[in-house]
Amino acid sequence: MSNKMHIKMTVNGKAEEFLAEPRELLIYTLRERLNVTGPHIGCETSHCGACTVTLNGKSVKACTLFVAQADGAELTTIEGLGTPDSLHVLQEAFREHHGLQCGYCTPGMITRASKLLEENPTPTEEEVRFGMAGNMCRCTGYQNIVKSILAAAAEMNAAKEAAQ
Amino acid sequence: MKDLNEEQQERAAGLKGLGCSRKRVEDARFTQGKGNYVDDIKMPGMLHGDFVRSPYAHARVKSINTDAAMALDGVVAVLTAKDLEPLSLHWMPTLAGDKQMVLADGKVLFQGQEVAFVVARDRFIAADAVELVEVEYEELPVIVNPFEALQSDVVLREDLAGQTEGAHGPRKHHNHIFTWEVGEKDATEQVLGDAEVVAEETVYYHRTHPCPLETCGAVASMDKVNGKLTVWGTFQAPHVVRTVASLLSGIEEHNIRVVSPDIGGGFGNKVGVYPGYVCAIVASIVTGVPVKWIEDRMENLMSTAFARDYWMTGKISATKEGKITGLHCHVTADHGAFDACADPTKFPAGFMNICTGSYDIPTAYLAVDGVYTNKAPGGVSYRCSFRVTEAAYFIERMIEVLAIELNMDAAELRRINFIKKEQFPYQSALGWEYDSGDYHTAWDKALKAVDYEGLRKEQADRVEAFKRGETRKLMGVGLSFFTEIVGAGPVKNCDILGMGMFDSCEIRIHPTGSAIARLGTISQGQGHATTFAQILASEIGISADSITIEEGDTDTAPYGLGTYGSRSTPVAGAATALAGRKIRAKAQMIAAYLLEVHDNDLEWDVDRFVVKGAPERFKTMKEIAYAAYNQAIPGVEPGLEAVSYYDPPNMTYPFGAYVCVMDIDVDTGVQEIRKFYALDDCGTRINPMIIEGQVHGGLTEALAVALGQEIAYDDMGNVKTGTFMDFFLPTAWEVPNYITDHTVTPSPHHPIGAKGVGESPHVGGVPCFSNAVNDAFRAFGLRHTHMPHDHWRIWQTANRLGLHD
Ligand code: FES
Ligand code: FES
Numbered sequence: 001m002s003n004k005m006h007i008k009m010t011v012n013g014k015a016e017e018f019l020a021e022p023r024e025l026l027i028y029t030l031r032e033r034l035n036v037t038g039p040h041i042g043c044e045t046s047h048c049g050a051c052t053v054t055l056n057g058k059s060v061k062a063c064t065l066f067v068a069q070a071d072g073a074e075l076t077t078i079e080g081l082g083t084p085d086s087l088h089v090l091q092e093a094f095r096e097h098h099g100l101q102c103g104y105c106t107p108g109m110i111t112r113a114s115k116l117l118e119e120n121p122t123p124t125e126e127e128v129r130f131g132m133a134g135n136m137c138r139c140t141g142y143q144n145i146v147k148s149i150l151a152a153a154a155e156m157n158a159a160k161e162a163a164q
Numbered sequence: 165m166k167d168l169n170e171e172q173q174e175r176a177a178g179l180k181g182l183g184c185s186r187k188r189v190e191d192a193r194f195t196q197g198k199g200n201y202v203d204d205i206k207m208p209g210m211l212h213g214d215f216v217r218s219p220y221a222h223a224r225v226k227s228i229n230t231d232a233a234m235a236l237d238g239v240v241a242v243l244t245a246k247d248l249e250p251l252s253l254h255w256m257p258t259l260a261g262d263k264q265m266v267l268a269d270g271k272v273l274f275q276g277q278e279v280a281f282v283v284a285r286d287r288f289i290a291a292d293a294v295e296l297v298e299v300e301y302e303e304l305p306v307i308v309n310p311f312e313a314l315q316s317d318v319v320l321r322e323d324l325a326g327q328t329e330g331a332h333g334p335r336k337h338h339n340h341i342f343t344w345e346v347g348e349k350d351a352t353e354q355v356l357g358d359a360e361v362v363a364e365e366t367v368y369y370h371r372t373h374p375c376p377l378e379t380c381g382a383v384a385s386m387d388k389v390n391g392k393l394t395v396w397g398t399f400q401a402p403h404v405v406r407t408v409a410s411l412l413s414g415i416e417e418h419n420i421r422v423v424s425p426d427i428g429g430g431f432g433n434k435v436g437v438y439p440g441y442v443c444a445i446v447a448s449i450v451t452g453v454p455v456k457w458i459e460d461r462m463e464n465l466m467s468t469a470f471a472r473d474y475w476m477t478g479k480i481s482a483t484k485e486g487k488i489t490g491l492h493c494h495v496t497a498d499h500g501a502f503d504a505c506a507d508p509t510k511f512p513a514g515f516m517n518i519c520t521g522s523y524d525i526p527t528a529y530l531a532v533d534g535v536y537t538n539k540a541p542g543g544v545s546y547r548c549s550f551r552v553t554e555a556a557y558f559i560e561r562m563i564e565v566l567a568i569e570l571n572m573d574a575a576e577l578r579r580i581n582f583i584k585k586e587q588f589p590y591q592s593a594l595g596w597e598y599d600s601g602d603y604h605t606a607w608d609k610a611l612k613a614v615d616y617e618g619l620r621k622e623q624a625d626r627v628e629a630f631k632r633g634e635t636r637k638l639m640g641v642g643l644s645f646f647t648e649i650v651g652a653g654p655v656k657n658c659d660i661l662g663m664g665m666f667d668s669c670e671i672r673i674h675p676t677g678s679a680i681a682r683l684g685t686i687s688q689g690q691g692h693a694t695t696f697a698q699i700l701a702s703e704i705g706i707s708a709d710s711i712t713i714e715e716g717d718t719d720t721a722p723y724g725l726g727t728y729g730s731r732s733t734p735v736a737g738a739a740t741a742l743a744g745r746k747i748r749a750k751a752q753m754i755a756a757y758l759l760e761v762h763d764n765d766l767e768w769d770v771d772r773f774v775v776k777g778a779p780e781r782f783k784t785m786k787e788i789a790y791a792a793y794n795q796a797i798p799g800v801e802p803g804l805e806a807v808s809y810y811d812p813p814n815m816t817y818p819f820g821a822y823v824c825v826m827d828i829d830v831d832t833g834v835q836e837i838r839k840f841y842a843l844d845d846c847g848t849r850i851n852p853m854i855i856e857g858q859v860h861g862g863l864t865e866a867l868a869v870a871l872g873q874e875i876a877y878d879d880m881g882n883v884k885t886g887t888f889m890d891f892f893l894p895t896a897w898e899v900p901n902y903i904t905d906h907t908v909t910p911s912p913h914h915p916i917g918a919k920g921v922g923e924s925p926h927v928g929g930v931p932c933f934s935n936a937v938n939d940a941f942r943a944f945g946l947r948h949t950h951m952p953h954d955h956w957r958i959w960q961t962a963n964r965l966g967l968h969d
Contacts, residue, residue, distance in 0.1 A: 021288070028287070037204040038197020040428070042377045043461040047888035050377060078197035087195070095191040098857045102689030103194025104377045104428030110195060133897040136888070138377045138429045139689045141860030142896040 007071050011036060012080030020067050027051045027062040029070070030077065038078035038107040042136065049135030052108035053077045059115045061134070078107035081114055089159075090114055090152045099148030101139035109135050113149045121160075123153060168770070175770045180709060181702030182916065185853035188694045190687075199426045202381045203458050205396050210383070211240055213444055213457040214290035216280040216297045217467070218272035221308070221538040221881020222320070223301040225268050228280060233296040238289035240451055242297060243281040243443060245269040253446060255323075256412060259436065259660055260512065261331025262341070262503035263323075264541060266439045271304070273320060273501035274540045275881050276466030281443040283455060306881040310475065310498040310535035313339040320501065320536045331503075332512040332534075341503050341534035346517040346594045352529035355490035359481030363569040367561045368950045369554050371473035371498070371539070371875045373465055374546040375893065376688070378428025380468050381458035382441045384448040392419050393448075397441055399424045399716075400434040401726025402686060404660060406718045408437055409445065424716035430688035431865065432544040433469045435506040435728045440468075462886045470539070470875050471546030473498040476558045480566050488566070488581045491525050491593075493558060495532040497543070503534060505543035506728070507550045508658040508665060514550030515649050517594035521559035522603050522647040522819060523581040528593035538881045547865050547926040549650040549729035556646045560931035564643075564938060565947055573620070574939075575611060578645050579604065589912075596649060598817045599911050599919075602845075606907045607645060610821035610843045613905060616641075619825060627943045636831050638943075642824035642936025646928035650920040651734025651816040660725060666811045667735035668722035669743040671700065673804035675793040677786030678710035681743070684724010685736040686716040690922055691854045692732060696740050698850055699916060703744030704751075705771030705785040722807060730818075730920035733850065734911075739810035741915040746806035750792075754804075755783040757797050816911045816919035820844040820928045826936040830967045833959030835871065835937065842928070843905040847919035856904050859925045863902050866929025868894050870937075872954040892954070941965060 004019040011034060020029065027044075030036040030053070042050035044063045051062040054076040082088035090110045093099065100106040109132070116123065116131040123131065128149050129142070137145060168176060180186045193199055230242040245267040248254040255263045268279040280297050284290035307313045307320065319325055319338045328335055332342035356362055382397030393415055399405045402422045410417040427434065444457040459468065475496040481489045497513060499505065507514040513532035520528050545551065563581075567574035582603040583590045590598040619641050626639045655664030668684040681700055685692060692715060697708040715721055724736060748768065755773035756763045759781055766773040773788070775781040783791075791797070792804040825839040842859055849855055872892035876884040885891040910917025930951075937953040938946060944965045949957070962968060 024288070031203075032206075032286075035206075036197075040201070040378065041203065041458075042379075043888050045461065045887050045889065048377060048893075078195075082196065084192075084196065091195040094195050095187055098188070098853050100191060100194055101691065101857060101861060102377070102427065102429040103190065103199045104201065104689075106194045106199075107197040129896040129899075133895040136377065136893050136895055138375065138431070138865070138893065139861045140857060141862075141864035141902065142899050143860045143901050144857060146896060 005068055007067055009070055009072065010074045012076060022066060022068040024067040025063060026065040026067050026070050029067045030062060036077050036079055040104055040107060042104070047136065049112060050105055050108045052112045052135060054111060054115055059112050078111050081110065088114065089155050090149070093148040093152035093155065097144050097148040097151055099140065099145045105135060105137040109137065109145060117153050117156065121153060121157060125150060172770050179701040179705065179707050179771060181698050182848065182850055184698060184851065186694055186698060186708060186851055188691050190691060190693050201378055201426045201428055202383060202396055202398055205383045205425065207383065207385060207454040210454040210456055211283050211285060211451060212287045212290045213281050213283050213447055213455050214287070214294050215278045215463065216282065216294050216299065218268065218275060218277040218279050220272060220301055220303055221275045221306045222273060222304040224271045224304060225279065226300040226302055229298040230280065232298065233282060233293040236289065236293050236296060238285035239282065239293045241283040241447060243267065243447060248446060251446065253412060253442060256437065256442060258502055258504040260503040260505040260507060261509065264502035264504055266442050274538050275883055276463065276540060278439040281447065283447045283451060306538045308537055308539060308877045308879065308881050310496050310537055313535050313537050320538065339536045341499055341536060342512050344512045344532045345530070347529035348527060349529045352490050352492050352527050355527045356479055356481045356492060359489055360484045361569055362479055362481045363562065363566040364479045365562060365565045365948050366475065366477045367558055367948065369472045369474045369476065369557055370951055371470050372546065372869050372873050373470050373875050373891070374431035374433040374544065375465065375891065376429030376431055376433050379459045379461060379464040380434060380438060380440065382444045383454055383456045384444040385454035386448040386452065388452055392421065393445065394421045394423065395445060396423045396425055398427055398434045400430045400686060400688065400728050402716055402718050403684060403723045404663065404726060405437060407663065408661065412442070413445065422718045424686045427686065427688040430728070431547045432471060432728055434688070435544055436469055436504060438468050461888065465875065465886050465891055466883045467540050468542070469544040470500065470542035471544050472554060474554045476554065478558060478562045480562045482566060482570065486570050486572050486577050486580055488523055488525050489527065491520055491528040493519055493530045497532055497534045498537050498539065499534050499543050500537055500539040500541045502541035504541035506545070508652055508660060510657055511550060514545065516551040516555050518552055518596060518647065518649045519555035519558050520592050520594055521556065522583060522645050524583045524587065525593055530594055539877060545729055547862055548923045549648060549652065552648055553927050553930060556927045557931045560644045560646065560935060561948060564935055568942060568947055574643055575616060579607060582607065597814055598647065599814055599913055600909050601647065601817060601819055602907065602909050603645065603819060606819065606821045606843055606845055609905070609907065610823055610841060614823045614839065614841050636829060638828045638830060638940040640826040640828060640936035640940030642826060642932045642939055644822045644928050644932035644935060647817055647819045648730070648924050648927050649815045649817055650730035650923065651812055652729050652731055653815055654813060655811045663725065664811065665725045666809050667724040667731065667739050668807065668809045669736060669739040670722045670807040671743045671747055671805060673747060673789045673792070675790055677706060677789040679706055680712040680714060681740065682714045682721040683736045683740065684722050685727040685732040688727065690732065695850045695854060696737065699737055699740045700744050703741055704747050730923045733918050733920045734816045734914060735810055735812055737918055738812060738915045739808045742810060743806045743808035746808060747804060750804060751785060751788045753800055754788050754791050754797060758783050758791055813913050816847065816914060818844065818846045818919040818921060818924050820924050822928045822932040824932045824936040826940065828937065828940045828958060830962040833955035833962065835953065835958060837900040840900055841903045841905065842925060843907065844921060844924050845907045845909050846921035846924065847908065847910045847914065848917035849906065849908065850918060855921050858922045859904050860902055862923060862925025863929045864894060864899050866926045867899065867933055868892055870930050870933035870951055870953060872952045874952050
């Protein structure tokens, strides 16, 4: 169809190129077109954060971005954070501290948390709670999510120190 | 159980059985984005369905024109009631003995009701086509208030016109559904009439919604070659869905496979059968290709599974010293357009008759009137066991009101009325047999932990300071003591659509000593794959890490009634333990043969059978498993498998004591939770880490409901809270850290003494938060104010009490 746009993007290090209607929402591009189903849909109104991905170094909600807005972008989703043999520290910490139950919010949570810890490697509990307020969880009551993120931060900082 | 020596303890610890805070086996896939939820399912040629929904709460449907929609490229079908009628699928039975429109048949009865189902190549085209379906409506008078409904001449359910008998007895009015009565009416009225003190109050438990993060959805695939229908979906009760699908469609049950994949939270939302599921199935049958239907958030909040909406009027009587003598409760229950509650058949108001709570109340009476209005159907148990949340809220508010009436401390009033430890099993005035409890111990522990006396002293000082103009913040101490009733339930009185509410477990031990167990339940985040393996590990001596738990596929799992009402551990958990014991019984015979002794000469020792008096002679479960498949043992069949269907003899009755300390700014209405202490007694504890996680989650859902979450309608029946903009879901920023604690009073009738815990924090949490708000204003003359206590309503309360003057 004539109104399709030529889109290029990098998703988890892999170059992607395709034609898409400009109105296609980024979350559908990821989930339906590229089979990247880690990010989920919880509201489609930018409230819940289940769809959180990293776009050009910023946390964004993929449900309310058009694919056209992500043309040329570099994207990281939960699938790009760790591998089964070498999990991201946050992926380990969420398991260790029971930071998830149904798991539906988890990909968005961890993706957001990874960004948060880049922005602020030594957050206080309050800063974690504030920095994660764009991601909703219906199961955990957040207490163990906060615990997981603080534990991951501590671990990452300890590793950094040890490396110096 | 006898005490284990050090070496035995080490072996037992290696099993990761009961009591171990084992890390969850589910987490690896979820943390890596590899969960498999229904919307992740993709099939070749799959089409997408989307609904045309009614903008009106009550209207006649004059005509539906689908031409323009059908003309759109990529649209494959548009279904209306007319298309479903030849299949008798334009209406479907509800779980509550009523029936419900699948697609609007002549009229619509609530805003958001399903009118037509568009099937298209992708979601975007389907959404475009929805806009192109032209529906002509003629508006009818809207009734959103149940009291008005019972007075009105407007007949909401024309299909029931003239029917004076409903599924649960006589109907008093054309908008009336049922009256359900329990207890002794005359005796209760007598007691109230003679009482020294009577407190009265109307307590409204507002309409809200379970709102799991994942909405409802399904993928239906009719394989016309094999005649097999497969349906994947967000089902808390997949086996029931299979049976219902078979009854509705006429497809034989063995030709239907229902699968619940990973579920993104349920909380009661995913118990019911919704028009979307039916339409996806019909569309797949019609088109011959798989059809997916996923509701969006607005559809979820507007049309599937509301909870509560109970107007509860109570009278509670007591002696001057505070000994409760009687309780009277009348409920006007707003069920919306169809009675679609998912309660056991004989309980049209669920277990509302647990409303005598944790107290020894000799005489009581409960009557519930169900009413139709122009609101969405549902009435599901939102993180609770069949209206237990309503019951707990009611009694815990009534206790507070009575305390005010008696000018007594509310903690003390509870203490003198608790059922005593030695009274268990306790027969309640409204018909339940509480299995076990030790309320006084739990209460004392809780009050001590929070320094209750200190809190009251601080509160009194604060009131004085407020009066002197030194502060604008009041302090509330919220108390609640709840008794849940979970684990439905005994087949003799609990069924859904005629199917007894047993549950099941089937175990296969593999030759090398690992195992798979399948259950009739389905996890939606509770961690069954982790905890059921722990139950089994302790029973059969195989490490939980070597046991796979599988649920949710009706082709492989044994029949069960699913997961809701905290029934998984009480019922399926019991089945698991008993199936494990069957395995052990056979293993004992095999071990006896291998060791050349009599069965009775063996005793069980953590993970092995040992010859009594000769501890060096033993066979481990691993060795026994191998022998079961590799040796011909006279008189014993090869293999090591067992199945158990468990019909519980009684419900289980978890309980707990909660305290919330809250500061309230009277000028802004903002509440701040300073402390929340939660003591839970769920009997035997399987995995403390998971229990604690369940408590955090349940309390947060309680906080939401008490402090702001509601499904609100305007007079025209428009839903005012259709997105997360207006429907309150707390974020990490609004939620406190909780202090958790426990006592352990095992259930005497459960094989491992476990009672279930997932819903307790919600049941006990809501009254605790609400009581804290009400308590803050007690010194200024407040008796009761309705939830949800958002900032605006709290401000209004303060204003009404003259605190802004
Ligand atoms: S789905 Fe994107 S924020 Fe909820
Ligand atoms: S774990 Fe279920 S929504 Fe967060």
